[in-house]
Amino acid sequence: MLFTGTHIHKLDRKGRVSVPKRFRAALEREEFAGIYLYQSHKESALEGCSESHMERIAASLDELDMFSDEADDLADTILGSSHMLPYDGEGRIILPAELIEYARIEDQVAFVGRGRTFRLWNPDIFTPLQDASRTRTLNRGATLKLKPMTEPSNGTRPRAPTEEDAS
């Protein structure tokens, strides 16, 4: 299952926000009923993913040289600052104050699908960035080279940086 689309939901005065039904559906096979969030290191946004994806990240970090600066930094920024957020009975999470502040979220939250992961934004910040993104894509004449069809991926393949099928 993929995370797609942009869904804008309200942050209530208790700091709760509904996770879009479509995203919950994409996660319903997960053992943990909830999501993981951590600060994006590049954007004023939050990165979100499933428990199994978080395990994949941890496994990838394991493979980096254990004492490299890069592994240290990634471990700190991702694993160290990640929050495990369970749903309440209505499929909402409580957004920790630290994350609200980091992403400069006010009364609305945009859930933006990115395939295997998603991001949370203040919609007022995201919308202009998305427009800029679209313009750059157009100017760049970017085309996406599609992979050959394979059987439906279940996302369990470790993300080793291989160069296979560079069609």
Next chain:
Amino acid sequence: MLFTGTHIHKLDRKGRVSVPKRFRAALEREEFAGIYLYQSHKESALEGCSESHMERIAASLDELDMFSDEADDLADTILGSSHMLPYDGEGRIILPAELIEYARIEDQVAFVGRGRTFRLWNPDIFTPLQDASRTRTLNRGATLKLKPMTEPSNGTRPRAPTEEDAS
């Protein structure tokens, strides 16, 4: 199965439009009963595809360097702006207001087949473009080089790698 031909359907006052029977037939093996739509970067049109095609797009993005600017932009413009639209019992979808506005659709929608994908247009905009494009093709004396046939086709073999783009 391929998407072929141009089919003009009516957008009703609830914002619904029937997906052409031929297109639904091309998708009937999909797990998700519906289509994906997103804004074309190049045209005043909407791009449409199947769930498995969207999975392919996501998988291809996964292979680009995860933190590259280009992958980011494509994720925002395709995955972030895509809409997953299920059929109702009669094979119709609800066209989101955002997409209606983007493609300047009024009371009719043209579904135009493009092989593995298709596009949605306001027919008043598409028809003149189609005429122009046909004229250009004729003047250019364009020919299409066909790929050789591969083994006895019974339709069950996974497709050979293609270079088609996601524009």
Next chain:
DNA sequence: TGGGAAATGATGGGGGTCAATGGGATTTGA
């Protein structure tokens, strides 16, 4: 081959259901 019947696809619209939201009550943990 023509015409009428039947099947199928497209369109219109009513109403029930459920996702999103708000807020009170209860429990938990420091």
Next chain:
DNA sequence: TCAAATCCCATTGACCCCCATCATTTCCCA
């Protein structure tokens, strides 16, 4: 014992299920 987290229930409005009708095409048989 207080504050925060969780549970629970109410509200509302968008979406989806259902059915009825209309338009085409297909089929069948004279």
